[in-house]
Amino acid sequence: MTAYLLPVPPRVSPAPQDDSAALPDHFLKWFAARGWSPRAHQLALLDKARAQRSALLIAPTGAGKTLAGFLPTLVELGSAARTNTRAALAKHSALSTPSPLVGEGRGGGPPAAVPIAGPSSQPPALAEGSTIVTTTGRNPPRRAGLHTLYISPLKALAVDIARNLESPISEMGLPIKVETRTGDTPASRKQRQRRYPPDILLTTPEQLALLLSSDDAPFLFSSLKRVVLDELHALVTSKRGDLLSLGLARLWRLAPEMRMIGLSATVAEPDQLARFLVPQPIGAEAAADVVVAGGAAQPVVEMLDTRERLPWAGHTARHAMAEMYELIKANKTTLVFVNTRSQAEMLFQEFWRINDDNLAIALHHGSLDVAQRRKVEDAMAAGKLRGVVCTSSLDLGVDWGDVDLVINVGAPKGCSRLMQRIGRANHRLDEASRAVLVPANRFEVLECSVAIDAVADNAQDTPPLRTGALDVLAQHVLGCACGEPFASDELYAEVIAAAPYAMLSRADFDDVVDFVASGGYALKTYERFARIKQDTKGRWRVANPKVRQSYRLNVGTIVEEAMLKVRLVRSRAGAKGGTTGAIARGGRLLGEIEEYFIEGLTPGDTFVFGGEIVRYETLAEDQVYVSRANDADPKVPSYMGGKFPLSTYLAERVRGLLDDRRAWMQLPEQVRDWLSLQKDVSRIPARRELLIETFPRSSKNYLVCYPFEGRLAHQTLGMLLTRRLERARARPLGFVANEYALAVWGLGDMSLMVAQGRLDLAALFDPDMLGDDLEAWLDESALMKRTFRSCAIISGLIARRSTTEEKTRRQVLFSTDLVYDVLRRHQPDHMLLRAARADAATGLLDLRRLGDMLTRIEGRITHRPLDRVSPLAVPVMLEIGRESVYGEAADELLAEAAEELVKEAMG
Numbered sequence: 073m074t075a076y077l078l079p080v081p082p083r084v085s086p087a088p089q090d091d092s093a094a095l096p097d098h099f100l101k102w103f104a105a106r107g108w109s110p111r112a113h114q115l116a117l118l119d120k121a122r123a124q125r126s127a128l129l130i131a132p133t134g135a136g137k138t139l140a141g142f143l144p145t146l147v148e149l150g151s152a153a154r155t156n157t158r159a160a161l162a163k164h165s166a167l168s169t170p171s172p173l174v175g176e177g178r179g180g181g182p183p184a185a186v187p188i189a190g191p192s193s194q195p196p197a198l199a200e201g202s203t204i205v206t207t208t209g210r211n212p213p214r215r216a217g218l219h220t221l222y223i224s225p226l227k228a229l230a231v232d233i234a235r236n237l238e239s240p241i242s243e244m245g246l247p248i249k250v251e252t253r254t255g256d257t258p259a260s261r262k263q264r265q266r267r268y269p270p271d272i273l274l275t276t277p278e279q280l281a282l283l284l285s286s287d288d289a290p291f292l293f294s295s296l297k298r299v300v301l302d303e304l305h306a307l308v309t310s311k312r313g314d315l316l317s318l319g320l321a322r323l324w325r326l327a328p329e330m331r332m333i334g335l336s337a338t339v340a341e342p343d344q345l346a347r348f349l350v351p352q353p354i355g356a357e358a359a360a361d362v363v364v365a366g367g368a369a370q371p372v373v374e375m376l377d378t379r380e381r382l383p384w385a386g387h388t389a390r391h392a393m394a395e396m397y398e399l400i401k402a403n404k405t406t407l408v409f410v411n412t413r414s415q416a417e418m419l420f421q422e423f424w425r426i427n428d429d430n431l432a433i434a435l436h437h438g439s440l441d442v443a444q445r446r447k448v449e450d451a452m453a454a455g456k457l458r459g460v461v462c463t464s465s466l467d468l469g470v471d472w473g474d475v476d477l478v479i480n481v482g483a484p485k486g487c488s489r490l491m492q493r494i495g496r497a498n499h500r501l502d503e504a505s506r507a508v509l510v511p512a513n514r515f516e517v518l519e520c521s522v523a524i525d526a527v528a529d530n531a532q533d534t535p536p537l538r539t540g541a542l543d544v545l546a547q548h549v550l551g552c553a554c555g556e557p558f559a560s561d562e563l564y565a566e567v568i569a570a571a572p573y574a575m576l577s578r579a580d581f582d583d584v585v586d587f588v589a590s591g592g593y594a595l596k597t598y599e600r601f602a603r604i605k606q607d608t609k610g611r612w613r614v615a616n617p618k619v620r621q622s623y624r625l626n627v628g629t630i631v632e633e634a635m636l637k638v639r640l641v642r643s644r645a646g647a648k649g650g651t652t653g654a655i656a657r658g659g660r661l662l663g664e665i666e667e668y669f670i671e672g673l674t675p676g677d678t679f680v681f682g683g684e685i686v687r688y689e690t691l692a693e694d695q696v697y698v699s700r701a702n703d704a705d706p707k708v709p710s711y712m713g714g715k716f717p718l719s720t721y722l723a724e725r726v727r728g729l730l731d732d733r734r735a736w737m738q739l740p741e742q743v744r745d746w747l748s749l750q751k752d753v754s755r756i757p758a759r760r761e762l763l764i765e766t767f768p769r770s771s772k773n774y775l776v777c778y779p780f781e782g783r784l785a786h787q788t789l790g791m792l793l794t795r796r797l798e799r800a801r802a803r804p805l806g807f808v809a810n811e812y813a814l815a816v817w818g819l820g821d822m823s824l825m826v827a828q829g830r831l832d833l834a835a836l837f838d839p840d841m842l843g844d845d846l847e848a849w850l851d852e853s854a855l856m857k858r859t860f861r862s863c864a865i866i867s868g869l870i871a872r873r874s875t876t877e878e879k880t881r882r883q884v885l886f887s888t889d890l891v892y893d894v895l896r897r898h899q900p901d902h903m904l905l906r907a908a909r910a911d912a913a914t915g916l917l918d919l920r921r922l923g924d925m926l927t928r929i930e931g932r933i934t935h936r937p938l939d940r941v942s943p944l945a946v947p948v949m950l951e952i953g954r955e956s957v958y959g960e961a962a963d964e965l966l967a968e969a970a971e972e973l974v975k976e977a978m979g
Contacts, residue, residue, distance in 0.1 A: 095115075096147060096151060098245075099146075099244065102243055102244050113135065113140055113363050113364070114136055117141065117363060121148075121331065126333070127334070127362070128333075128360050128361070128363065129141065129335050129336070129363045129364075129365065130363070131335070132365065138233060138302070142272075142300065144333070145219060145220040145272060149248050150248070217269060217295025218270070218271070218292060218295055219295065219297050219298065220271065220296075220298045221275065221296060221323075222272065222274040222299075223300070223301050223302070223307075224276065224303060225302075225307050227254040227256060229302065230275060230276065231254070231274075232453075233302070234251075237272070250271065251272075253265055254275065254276055254279060255278070266288055269292055277313075277315050278312075280319045281315055281548070281551055281627050284551060285552070285554040285620075285627070289326065293323055296327035299320065299323065299332050299333070301332065301333070301348075301349070302335045304336045304348065305337070305488070308537060311541050313572065314540045314573075317348060317540065317573065318548040320332070322552070324351050324566075334346070337492060338488040339488075339532060340488070342364070344537050346362050347537065348537065352568065352569055352570070357574075370504060371507060373508075373528075374509070375517070375520045377740045380395075382513070382514055382740065384514055384746070384947055384970060384974055385513050385946060385951075385970060386970075387411075387512045387513070389512040390422065392510050393422050393423070396479055396481075399479060400458055400479075401429060401431065405477075406479060407459070407462060407475055407493075408459060408460065408481060409462060409466070409480045409481065410481045411464075411482050413437045413463055416462065417435070420461045432457045432458050433460070434448045435461050435462075436460050436466055437462060437463040439663050440662070440663040441663040441664075444663065448460060455474050476506065477506050479508050479510060480507060482510070482511070482512045483515075483519035483811070484520070484722075485519075488534045490507075490527065491527060494507040509523065509524065514743050514947070515810075515811070515812050518726050518739070519722055522725035522729055525725065531721065538572050539572060539575070541863075542580065542584055542867075542904075542906065542907040543863040543864075543866040543904065544629055544866060545573065546584050546867035546868060546869075547627070547867055547868050548567075549588045550623050553588075558612055560612070564581050580903075583903045585612070587904065588604050588867075589603070592895070594894055594902060622873075622874065625871070626868060626871050626873055628866075631862040636691070636695065637661060638665050638686075638696045639661055639662065639696065640660045641658070641659040641689065643687060643700070662681060662684075662698070663681065676688065678703040684700065685701050686700060687700070731758050749943045749977075749978065754943075760928055760932055761929065761933070762778070762933050763934050763936065764776070764934065764936070765777075765938055765944075765945060767937070767938040768821070768823075772805065772818065773817065773819070773822050774816070774822075774949075776814070776942070776949075777814050778812060779925050779929075780811075783809055783810060784918035784921075785917075785925065786814045787809045788922055789809075789922055789925075790807035790808070790809050792842075793816055793836065795845055795849060797820075800825070800836070801820065801830075802818050804818035805818050806952075808948060814948065815945065838926070839927055839930070846919075850909075856908060857889055859908045860904065860908040861889075864888045867904060869891065869904065941977050943977045946970075946977050
């Protein structure tokens, strides 16, 4: 193990090297034929590979990261193939006997012997998703075993990389076989890949976990020389990264000669990210070498200064539709990024409504059917589309050189995410990417403005490396037992080599193993929770084949709301709204939609999906049947988890912008007037100050504050404040939060209570609310049950899918809620409860940011009692009542209330 432990190197960009010394002649000729020359960072990665060093490449989009990551593999396999070709030809010349044809047979058994074909013969037929090209008319012997594993966070990215690898492989005549393995790969091909692996396999973290859980994993990976991790920064910030890190720890044991290459475009702390790529020593840290590419052109990022009236609130950006359409017309290909799937559906409909020029505009998001997404991706690659409305489904990596503009609708929520999206425009290192930000409301203008400054400063705000989650470890432990039996001591040593689990205590590890073996102390009496057992040698193995089957059906860390398939059929509505008969089963598959949205519909309701307006006809099992409709006001699906939290980094910059009156000059006139009006009516909060406004309105009393810490932290703050206001007899009725502010309303006159000393604002916002108040609220709320549900599913305690059926949302709710109540009563320190609390603290509650905010404002609270709503309070006040309205359609329905509030704020 110690052979892999590498010191953290200095972050120095590689110096240019002599191309001829680094690359074989046929590679140099390939570069020259394309008018290219190898870049310094590409050659540096080649040098690291030859020195048997793992490396992290930090490079902007368009710098040739993907080619840099695969270059060592292509050189190694190409050189080995040429050596084998010469040896085979010499042998053939001497013996004049047939040689095997390049084909499927390898690794697990001998290839089929067939005569060598002449130069004009065709190569063997290949399965879809594979690439193989031979160097000459004669076919050299195949190398045995998998050489390189490529792992990406997106299936689409793996497919796109496979397509891009075809060029150098075919044009240089390299006998290299490339295949993809994702959730869309046919089962027959997956089985063949395990027996006869390709040279390069492109896959995802979940598929790696499945491969490692098979008993032939040692055979498959024993020949592995390299793992390439693409978009590494996007992988390591979630539980998928935890699962991947555990898979890498197992690969280090199965393939001792394996080295890592990490590729990342945006990262705040490269040295910390580099720890992910090498085994961690006990009690110390190790990191891969870091290679930093330079020479990228600075992106050109602008904010749309709309000619229309800029809304005070809302998220649709409907006011700017005509201006965005003109931008699409003026450019060859434009990507229009939005932050939610529902917003993507709405904007797509709006574009088609005003598309008088009949431009080819498409829609792309994760809930669409895979075939539909592939059609859009292929059309983009072929240059057939003028625009694509998309979500984070296209944030990463897909290389489309003809995209010349990115439009980001709404606030970007983080600088690194914005840089990732900007990088989708113009994949050329020496030409500037172009982007236009379109804020949907006046607060978002502030965030867009500071985001542009952050891009100019090349600032990054990626979160730090995670601490590995215990529920993910439980899934991995079960996966290991599904393969070959393991000893606890050996597996613990393997697990703590993974960077996220380097500080895992032996006690926590043993708790996880005990949980997988019995469910834990409180669940020991239930036989169905005993999933692994010890053999006579003390090694753990799966209890029965059904456990192995269940693991493979439920592997992964992405817990989504229950999804239903949407199928398009003929309408059964009569002329007067009645029905004309039963719905015919079948119909074209449009995609999937979350179950809770359909639960709120009745037959005849219309909504937008897949870019079409459809009428809900009926629900049968997991199939939603819809028909085409023509409705001017359809509902828009609202997808759970669709909103990004505002990043800490941009929040700090927004506070700084508000505090700097000179910086206001860079803002649009409408926003400057809004802030000036706020200054006249109330106050503009200083950078480290918390402004609290209290005012009456419509027989209720309101308290509005402006922490600028993001929706998640504000929601937690609102929950805790209402408890404290209840004790202070302010009779709170509810609260609402957005990214920038929090509003609490009630029956008590909070302005009067503060004036009389009955409500102490410093005590109300004391950091001690994160102690007993937080624990008491968590005990009462449904949030912990929701968080526990995800942990129970990820850990494998509750299976979403079985061989006979997929559990309904209600069945999963009932099962997990029952287990949660049992554990709380009988084993409150259970491993899964600890995992759920950790998740809630870092995710849904955002306790770290809330704690930092409460500390920052101590002694800096300013109260302004007002007689009416302030201009700054209007956006958050308009959030009241939105929760009962589906998706972004709330903007239209609240337009009348907005006008009333704006008039009131302006006096």
